[in-house]
Amino acid sequence: MSQTPFSATYVVVEDEVTFSLTQLCQASGAEAEQVIVLVQEGVLTPRGSGPQDWQFQGPSLPRTRQALRLASDFEIGLPGAALVMDLLDEIKALRARLRRGGIG
Amino acid sequence: MEFKDYYATLGVERSATPEEIKRAYRKLARKYHPDVSKESNAEERFKEVGEAYKVLGDPEKRAAYDDVGRRYHGGQEFQPPPGWDSGFEFSGRDFGPGEAREFSEFFQSLFGRVGAGRRERADRHLHGQDHHARVVIELEDAYRGARRTISLRVPTVDTQGHTILQERQLDVTIPKGIREGQHLRLAGQGGPGEGGAPPGDLYLQVAFRTHPHFRVDGADIYLDLPVSAWEAALGATVTVPTPDGQVQLTVPAGSASGRRLRLRGKGLPGIPPGDMYAVLRVTAPPAETAAAKSAYEALARAFAGFNPRQTLETTSR
Numbered sequence: 407m408s409q410t411p412f413s414a415t416y417v418v419v420e421d422e423v424t425f426s427l428t429q430l431c432q433a434s435g436a437e438a439e440q441v442i443v444l445v446q447e448g449v450l451t452p453r454g455s456g457p458q459d460w461q462f463q464g465p466s467l468p469r470t471r472q473a474l475r476l477a478s479d480f481e482i483g484l485p486g487a488a489l490v491m492d493l494l495d496e497i498k499a500l501r502a503r504l505r506r507g508g509i510g
Numbered sequence: 511m512e513f514k515d516y517y518a519t520l521g522v523e524r525s526a527t528p529e530e531i532k533r534a535y536r537k538l539a540r541k542y543h544p545d546v547s548k549e550s551n552a553e554e555r556f557k558e559v560g561e562a563y564k565v566l567g568d569p570e571k572r573a574a575y576d577d578v579g580r581r582y583h584g585g586q587e588f589q590p591p592p593g594w595d596s597g598f599e600f601s602g603r604d605f606g607p608g609e610a611r612e613f614s615e616f617f618q619s620l621f622g623r624v625g626a627g628r629r630e631r632a633d634r635h636l637h638g639q640d641h642h643a644r645v646v647i648e649l650e651d652a653y654r655g656a657r658r659t660i661s662l663r664v665p666t667v668d669t670q671g672h673t674i675l676q677e678r679q680l681d682v683t684i685p686k687g688i689r690e691g692q693h694l695r696l697a698g699q700g701g702p703g704e705g706g707a708p709p710g711d712l713y714l715q716v717a718f719r720t721h722p723h724f725r726v727d728g729a730d731i732y733l734d735l736p737v738s739a740w741e742a743a744l745g746a747t748v749t750v751p752t753p754d755g756q757v758q759l760t761v762p763a764g765s766a767s768g769r770r771l772r773l774r775g776k777g778l779p780g781i782p783p784g785d786m787y788a789v790l791r792v793t794a795p796p797a798e799t800a801a802a803k804s805a806y807e808a809l810a811r812a813f814a815g816f817n818p819r820q821t822l823e824t825t826s827r
Binding site (some may be wrong): 408413415416417418419421422423433434464467468471472476479487490494501502505506 | 536539540543545546554556560637640682685686689691693695696697711712713715725727732758759787806
């Protein structure tokens with residue numbers, strides 16, 4: 407046996423994990439206020455009526471991290487990051503169509 | 511350790527104004543930011559650019575860096591002069607969670623201790639930090655599942671308050687059916703907790719290495735499948751590779767280039783599994799010999815009325 411620690415317990419975040427507001431903050435490094443802005447901007451769409459009982463699906467984690475990266479690296483604020491992410495989503499959808507057609 | 515010329519990284523003069531530095535950074539960020547760039551080395555380049563701007567974009571860090579730079583002579587092995595940073599407070603921009611580990615050894619040696627004094631939010635003060643890393647796997651690994659040993663460079667705070675990087679090996683099971691861009695959460699493998707509090711988690715983003723033949727779209731796989739003109743016209747059974755081994759595929763008679771043939775359930779495994787699509791590419795052999803030329807001539811005679819550009823005539827008028 408090597409000394410390599412072995413981790414047998416993993417979960418696939420996108421399929422199996424939901425986050426509360428506090429858990430999403432812990433995992434992404436965001437402040438609660440930033441997450442609230444991302445919900446207002448439509449980047450994140452939690453279930454639940456308010457911050458206290460919000461439940462975020464797994465893909466919310468990479469989206470939150472991406473929004474923070476864009477906002478800080480380009481100094482464009484979270485609303486600016488939200489716009490960039492909308493456009494990136496659109497480009498991704500268009501590229502997928504090209505790929506399916508064998509052009510991309 | 512190598513001395514890093516941050517001015518060269520941003521492509522600015524040593525005398526550049528803060529505005530010039532910001533402008534140079536913005537331009538490079540738009541080009542190389544991994545979230546928006548298509549450049550193959552985007553991630554690596556953006557790290558260098560981001561690190562350079564982190565220093566040159568902050569007046570205090572820039573002054574400290576210039577000071578060290580004046581004492582450094584090109585070609586030497588770089589060592590930070592002892593006690594060089596005592597006069598600097600670094601009250602400027604904070605580091606984000608886990609951010610310091612993204613930077614080079616050179617950066618760590620100069621500014622590493624800044625991360626250590628970072629203000630923590632009270633409600634996650636004791637709980638270990640969650641860490642993020644990326645693991646690149648082959649498409650075939652996603653079909654079968656795989657074990658990978660990954661090396662993580664983990665920032666650790668030493669007794670002098672400096673952040674140093676420690677290498678850590680971790681065995682990771684890649685589950686069968688994982689999709690490009692998905693994340694694995696490894697409980698308790700993040701930063702250590704303080705005062706008996708639980709450690710943070712490690713999040714691993716899974717990326718696929720670009721495959722020479724297969725394109726991936728979610729759970730579906732695409733393959734360009736070359737077929738000869740007669741296979742497409744007359745129909746044929748051909749052997750087709752999939753990431754999980756070869757299969758026999760029937761090309762129906764009368765197929766045209768671009769036709770997509772679906773291999774149901776041959777995409778990435780899952781419930782339900784994805785599909786694989788073979789996109790036909792009709793190819794013609796070169797006419798290099800007399801026999802080949804006469805075969806093409808016979809074909810031309812047999813299809814005297816065939817106009818491959820018929821569709822252009824209706825639109826060009």
